[in-house]
Every structure is written in C-alpha cells, then in structure tokens.
Amino acid sequence: MNVFIIGIGLIGGSFAKDIKRIHPETKVFGIDNNPAHLDEAIAMNIIDAKSSYDELGKADMVIVSIPVDVLVTELPKILDAVNDDCLVFDGGSTKSLICKTLEDHPKRRNYLACHPIAGTEFSGPSAAIENLYEGKTNIICEVEKTAFKLQEKALELFRQIGMRIRYMNPKAHDKHIAYVSHLSHISSFMLGKTVIEKEKNERDIFDMAGSGFESTVRLAKSSPAMWTPIFEQNKDNVVETLKEYIQNLQEFKALLEKDDFKGVYNKMSDTNKIKEILKGIPLNKEPRN
Amino acid sequence: MNVFIIGIGLIGGSFAKDIKRIHPETKVFGIDNNPAHLDEAIAMNIIDAKSSYDELGKADMVIVSIPVDVLVTELPKILDAVNDDCLVFDGGSTKSLICKTLEDHPKRRNYLACHPIAGTEFSGPSAAIENLYEGKTNIICEVEKTAFKLQEKALELFRQIGMRIRYMNPKAHDKHIAYVSHLSHISSFMLGKTVIEKEKNERDIFDMAGSGFESTVRLAKSSPAMWTPIFEQNKDNVVETLKEYIQNLQEFKALLEKDDFKGVYNKMSDTNKIKEILKGIPLNKEPRN
Numbered sequence: 001m002n003v004f005i006i007g008i009g010l011i012g013g014s015f016a017k018d019i020k021r022i023h024p025e026t027k028v029f030g031i032d033n034n035p036a037h038l039d040e041a042i043a044m045n046i047i048d049a050k051s052s053y054d055e056l057g058k059a060d061m062v063i064v065s066i067p068v069d070v071l072v073t074e075l076p077k078i079l080d081a082v083n084d085d086c087l088v089f090d091g092g093s094t095k096s097l098i099c100k101t102l103e104d105h106p107k108r109r110n111y112l113a114c115h116p117i118a119g120t121e122f123s124g125p126s127a128a129i130e131n132l133y134e135g136k137t138n139i140i141c142e143v144e145k146t147a148f149k150l151q152e153k154a155l156e157l158f159r160q161i162g163m164r165i166r167y168m169n170p171k172a173h174d175k176h177i178a179y180v181s182h183l184s185h186i187s188s189f190m191l192g193k194t195v196i197e198k199e200k201n202e203r204d205i206f207d208m209a210g211s212g213f214e215s216t217v218r219l220a221k222s223s224p225a226m227w228t229p230i231f232e233q234n235k236d237n238v239v240e241t242l243k244e245y246i247q248n249l250q251e252f253k254a255l256l257e258k259d260d261f262k263g264v265y266n267k268m269s270d271t272n273k274i275k276e277i278l279k280g281i282p283l284n285k286e287p288r289n
Numbered sequence: 290m291n292v293f294i295i296g297i298g299l300i301g302g303s304f305a306k307d308i309k310r311i312h313p314e315t316k317v318f319g320i321d322n323n324p325a326h327l328d329e330a331i332a333m334n335i336i337d338a339k340s341s342y343d344e345l346g347k348a349d350m351v352i353v354s355i356p357v358d359v360l361v362t363e364l365p366k367i368l369d370a371v372n373d374d375c376l377v378f379d380g381g382s383t384k385s386l387i388c389k390t391l392e393d394h395p396k397r398r399n400y401l402a403c404h405p406i407a408g409t410e411f412s413g414p415s416a417a418i419e420n421l422y423e424g425k426t427n428i429i430c431e432v433e434k435t436a437f438k439l440q441e442k443a444l445e446l447f448r449q450i451g452m453r454i455r456y457m458n459p460k461a462h463d464k465h466i467a468y469v470s471h472l473s474h475i476s477s478f479m480l481g482k483t484v485i486e487k488e489k490n491e492r493d494i495f496d497m498a499g500s501g502f503e504s505t506v507r508l509a510k511s512s513p514a515m516w517t518p519i520f521e522q523n524k525d526n527v528v529e530t531l532k533e534y535i536q537n538l539q540e541f542k543a544l545l546e547k548d549d550f551k552g553v554y555n556k557m558s559d560t561n562k563i564k565e566i567l568k569g570i571p572l573n574k575e576p577r578n
Contacts, residue, residue, distance in 0.1 A: 117499040119496050137496050166496055173497075180485045180498040185503040190537040191476050192563040193556065194530065195468045206566050207426050207455055208462075209469040210406040213502050214570045216473040221564045224557035241483065242542045246535055248479040253531045261521050267482065268513035274481040275510045277495050281503045 004051060004059045006031045008041040010119055012065035013022045013128025016046045018161045021130065029055065041125040056081035057065060060095040061153070064090040069229035072101050079107040087150040089114045093140045093177065094233040095170035112154050113141040116163065117174065117181070118126065139177075141170045142273035178237035184226060185219045186238070191219035290315045293340060295367065296302045297321045297330040299408055300380045301354035302310040302417025303380040307450045310419065318344065326532045327524040330414040345370035350442070353379040358518030361390050368396040379404045382466065383522040384430045384459035401443050404462065405452065407472075423451035428466075430459045467526035472534060474508045474516060475527070479507035 001052060002020055005012040007121060016028050030047035032038050039045045056062065059082055064075060071092045078088055079102070091110040092098055099113050110141045118136040120127060138158050155266040168176075195217070231238050255263040292308055297319045305317050319336035321327050332334045348371055353364060361383045367377055369389070378401040381387055388402050389552040407425040409416060427447050432440060447454060457465075464466065484506070488494040520527050544552040 006501050019561055048466075055527065069419070075528055117497060119499065119501070121501075127577065128561075136499070139497060162495075176488070176494045177495055178503045179487050180494060182482065184502050186538070186541060187308060187476055188481050188505055189557050189560050190534060190541055191473065192364050192539050192560040194472065194534045196563065196566070198468050198530075198533065199465070205465045205469060206569055208406060209452075209570050210408065211510050211570065212408070212410075213469045213473050214567055215507050216477055217563055217567065218504050219501050219558050220557075221567070222557075224554045224561065227557060228554040231545060231553055232548075235545055235548075239545050241487075242538060244487065245479060245483045246538050246542070248482050249475070249531060249535050249538070252475060253528055253535070254480055256520060256524055256528050256531075257512050258519075259524075262519055263511045265517040268478050268509075268516060271478050271481040271485065271509045272513065274485065274506055277485070277498075278503055278506065278510070280495055280498065286403075 001026045001060045002029065002058050003036055004029045004031060004045060004056060005064045006062060006064045006074070007066035008032045008037050008047060008125050009065060009123050010127040010129070010132075011116065013041060013046045013125045014064055014118070014130070014132035015063050015161075016041075017128055017130040017226075018133065020045075022160050029059070037125050038128070044125055044128075046125055046128055053077065053081050056086075059081055059083070059086050061157075062086060062088040062264065064088065067229050068092040068094050068098065068225050068233055071098055072233075075102060075111065076105055078104050079110055079111070082107065084110070084111060085149075086110055087153050089111065089154055091116050093181065093230045095139075095173045097233045099142055099170040108145055109147040110150060111141070112146045112150065113137040113170065114154075115141075115177070121218055123223045130163070133158075134263070135167055136163055138163040139166050139173055140166055141173055143167055174234050177236050178241045182230060182234060182238050183241040185222060186231075186242060188217050188219035189222075190219040191195055232237065290349045291318065292316070292349045293318045293320060293345060294336060295320045295351060295353045296355035297326050297336060297414050297417075298354060298412050299418070299421075300405065301352055302335045302414045303329075303407070303419070303421035304328060304352050304354070306417055306419045307422065308446070308460040309334075310398050311449050318348075321365075326414050327522050333417075335414055335417055342366065342370050345375075346372055348372070348375050350446075351375060351377040353377065356515050356518050357381040357383050357387065357452065357522055358471055360387055362520075364391060364400065365394055366400055369396050371396065373399070373436075375399055376401065378443055380405050382470065382519045384428075384462045385520045388431055388459040397434055398436040399439060401432070401435045401439065401560060402459065403443075404428040404430075404466070405576050410507055411514065412512045420451070423449075424454055425452055427452040428457055428462055430457055430462055432456055443447060456505070463523050464526050467523055467530045471519060471527050472530040474511060475520075475531060477506050477508035478511075479563040 004222045005016050005028050028047045029051035030038050030041050030048050033053050040049045088110050095113055102108050118132050292315055294305050317336045318338050318340035319327050319330050327339045377399050384402055391397050405427045407421050448494050
C-alpha cells in the first residue's frame with residue numbers, strides 16, 4: 001500500500017507511525033512545504049520518501065493534515081491528482097467550508113471529511129506520537145458522500161488504530177467544536193496574555209505559579225498559524241461562544257463586587273458536575289515506543 | 290516529635306505522609322471537623338490518632354490546612370493553645386487578612402505564614418500524595434515576625450521535603466497569586482459553565498472534547514467551599530485580574546468581528562512565549578508509593 005501524508009506534523013506523523021506499525025509493508029510518502037520537516041521525518045523513520053503532487057497518482061490513501069485555510073485550496077488539487085480508488089481524508093478542525101468547497105468536485109466520492117479529536121500543544125514531526133489515536137474520537141462528516149468501498153477502507157484503519165467514530169453534519173460539528181475546543185484555546189491564550197502583561201517586569205512571579213496555572217494556559221503554546229484560520233473559518237460560532245463566556249465572567253465578577261459570596265459558591269458548585277463529564281474524555285497515554 | 294495536622298485533606302495529609310517518611314518516630318495527631326475524614330486518615334495511616342484543641346499543648350508542630358475563612362477564626366485559638374516552643378504554620382492561599390488578624394497576637398512569634406504552591410483539584414485525605422511538595426515553591430510571608438528557632442525548624446522541614454522558598458510580603462503575595470492562581474480557577478469554572486449550559490441537552494457532545502478541553506476545565510472540579518473564601522478575602526485583586534482578562538477577551542472578539550486575522554495571529558503569537566515561562570513550573574510527579 002502507498003500512503004501519502006501531506007503535512008508531516010503531529011497529526012500526519014502520528015498517523016504515519018501507526019500505519020507503519022500495523023502495516024509494515026506500507027510505503028509512506030511525505031509531502032510538506034517545509035523541507036526541514038521532510039528531512040526530520042525521514043531521519044525519524046516516520047516517512048520512507050519525500051514526494052510531490054506529481055506522484056499522487058500512485059497513492060492508495062492520502063492523509064491531509066495541514067492548516068484549514070490551506071486545506072480549502074489544496075484538497076481540490078489533491079483530488080484532481082489521485083486515482084479513482086484512492087481514499088483521501090483530512091484532519092481539519094473545521095468542516096463546513098471544506099465540505100462546501102468540495103461539494104461539486106468530480107472526485108468528491110474519494111474524500112472523507114474527518115476530524116480526529118487528538119493532539120497536543122506541540123507541532124512538527126518531532127511532536128508525532130505512536131498510539132496518539134487510541135481511544136480518541138474521530139468525527140466524520142457527510143459520510144454518505146464518500147464511496148462505500150473507501151468508507152470501508154477508512155473505517156478499517158480507524159478501527160485498527162483504536163478510534164471511536166461519531167457521525168455528524170459539518171454545521172453541527174463546527175458549532176459544537178467551538179464550545180469544546182476552539183473556546184478553550186482562546187481562553188487559554190488570553191489568560192496567558194493577561195498574566196504575561198501584568199508580570200512582564202517581574203519574571204520571578206512565575207515561581208509562584210503551580211500546576212493549576214500550567215494546566216489552564218497549556219493551550220497558549222499552540223501554533224498561531226494553525227489556529228488563526230480555524231477561528232476565521234468558524235468565526236460566527238467562535239464569536240458566539242466568546243460572548244457567552246465573557247457574559248459568565250462578567251456575572252461572576254458582579255457577584256464578587258456586590259459581596260454575594262453565596263452566589264459565587266453556587267456558580268462554582270453548579271459547575272462541579274464537570275467532574276462526571278470529564279471522566280469520559282480519553283487522555284494521551286505515554287507513548288509505547 | 291508530636292505533629293498536629295488541623296484539616297486532614299490534600300495539603301495537610303500530604304505533609305503528614307512526608308513527615309512520617311522522613312521522621313518515622315513522629316506521632317501525627319489529626320483534628321478535623323469531618324469525622325469521616327479522621328477515620329479515613331487513620332485507616333490510611335496518614336495520622337496515628339484523632340485529637341482535639343485540648344491536646345494542642347503537647348504539640349511541637351501544628352500544620353493548619355483549612356479554608357482561609359476558618360484560618361482567620363481558628364489560628365488565634367490554636368496559638369492560644371500551643372506551648373512557647375511550638376511552631377504553627379498554615380497553607381492558606383491568601384495571606385493579608387490572616388497576617389493582619391494575627392498581628393497583635395501574643396504568640397505571633399510561634400506562627401509562620403506559608404503558602405505551599407502545590408496541590409491538585411481533589412480534596413480529602415484520599416487526595417493526599419507522598420512527595421507532593423518536592424520541587425514546589427513555598428511562599429513565606431513576614432518571616433521576620435516568627436521566632437528565629439521556629440523559622441529554623443520550619444525551614445529544615447521544607448528542605449527535607451524538597452521545597453524551594455520565596456519570601457514576600459502578604460500584600461504582594463495576594464496581588465500576584467491572583468494572577469497566577471486565582472484567575473485560572475475562575476477562567477476554568479466559567480469555561481466549564483459556558484459549555485455545560487450550552488450542551489446540557491446534548492451530553493454526547495462531550496464525546497467531541499479532547500485533552501485540550503480537559504486541561505482548561507480541570508480546575509472547575511475544585512472545591513467551592515475552599516475557593517469561595519479565597520475569592521472573598523482577595524476580592525480586590527481578583528476583580529482587577531478579571532477586569533483585565535475580560536478586556537483581553539473582548540479585544541480578541543473585536544478582532545474576529547472585524548475580520549482582522551492578522552491581529553488575531555499576533556495576539557496568539559505574542560503569548561506563545563508562555564512556553565518558556567512554563568518550563569520553570571514543576572508539575573506533580575507520580576506518587577512514589
């Protein structure tokens with residue numbers, strides 16, 4: 001089997017690692033606009049060879065893991081280049097614009113719209129993790145638009161790497177993911193910004209920070225190049241979540257200001273049920289290798 | 290040595306575990322207004338015996354790890370009850386009101402105002418962790434007000450359990466800790482609230498949540514009984530941090546609304562330096578036992 005990974009970073013590299021483990025006979029080709037990442041991926045044995053769009057005709061499977069703005073421009077070209085039996089899927093964190101863009105593409109049936117809910121705040125080939133996807137959710141949109149045989153091929157791979165599948169339409173995906181992922185990133189970035197601004201002349205202050213601070217600002221290490229186009233494509237939903245979040249913060253502040261500490265207690269107590277909800281979220285395991 | 294732990298939870302219980310390991314001859318007494326916690330602590334061998342204020346006269350060291358509102362009412366009584374050579378220290382997350390309250394206490398020299406920056410979102414004796422304090426910061430306020438010999442006794446213990454010490458005045462402590470700890474808790478609680486409210490009829494949506502969401506809302510599992518009095522005592526600083534945080538979120542939202550994605554990119558990029566800052570924060574290790 002010839003697998004092409006377009007974008008050899010955390011997501012694409014982690015797919016490559018799992019595929020090589022499960023199907024050692026597979027040849028993995030890498031395409032990336034960063035030559036250093038390609039060299040690194042070869043040195044790390046994540047890919048077997050560098051490649052280009054000219055060779056896409058020999059691909060059996062193409063995994064496209066690039067920022068969502070580039071997905072919109074590249075996926076049509078990638079579909080143009082692949083053969084009729086090739087499966088193409090992506091890992092973009094938005095789905096509406098991408099599905100809309102490919103709606104009338106003659107090879108729409110070769111494409112499966114995916115969002116694997118997995119990752120860390122790091123990027124590049126060195127961030128790739130074996131078994132990253134084990135126990136994680138893969139959201140598939142518009143599954144009915146993909147050729148049946150290629151659905152099967154994709155689901156077989158997702159089963160082998162241990163993912164659980166959820167089917168959704170692109171609009172619902174983009175709305176809900178704004179709450180459970182995109183908003184977390186903004187809250188984290190702005191929390192980091194608030195503290196850095198205040199404490200810029202007092203670096204020692206961070207000696208006072210504990211694991212709680214680390215946890216809430218961890219996502220502020222994420223790549224702006226990846227996240228800016230996500231926020232752009234999902235702007236309406238993200239703005240809506242931000243409004244509601246700001247509203248909740250303002251209400252909490254108002255309770256403090258009027259010394260309503262019973263109200264403060266209740267706001268927190270009502271949210272404690274997050275304990276039960278979080279139990280269902282699979283976390284990253286230590287890499288096996 | 291007789292050590293009394295008042296409040297046998299995560300903080301007090303973790304001190305007890307370390308003290309028992311380092312000084313096996315120590316007898317650890319527990320005082321707690323929750324009888325179930327005392328029984329649990331005895332069953333887990335965290336304390337050797339239940340006790341009461343009547344026995345405090347035989348204490349060589351008293352560790353007071355109770356919510357900050359109760360610290361203010363209990364510390365004066367505890368100091369009243371101890372002998373002249375006894376060290377009393379606390380673990381409260383606010384320091385100004387506590388230090389102010391004890392300012393004129395006849396046994397002020399027996400008290401050391403501490404804030405060990407360590408913990409998890411869990412509480413109760415079962416949350417106690419051996420080596421919790423290794424590599425963590427302990428902020429000591431108004432050290433000069435504590436008797437020299439008792440400073441020595443405390444610092445020896447903190448050295449043995451691996452803490453690094455920072456000295457600060459209570460006002461500076463309360464101001465800075467609002468940024469690097471108290472604000473994180475509010476951001477996390479309100480993030481949890483925003484998402485739970487939106488998705489209350491669609492529990493399946495949390496299947497879409499990944500480790501990023503888990504990380505940012507982890508602190509929303511924290512105890513409202515512990516955190517409400519912290520926010521009350523540190524209200525002015527906390528309200529100030531919340532204002533700045535809300536302001537930053539509003540600016541980010543405004544950039545999105547006017548399609549200034551270069552601005553969005555820059556806001557995130559400027560905050561990426563949190564990577565360097567976070568490197569200095571010690572995280573919890575796996576418990577040794």
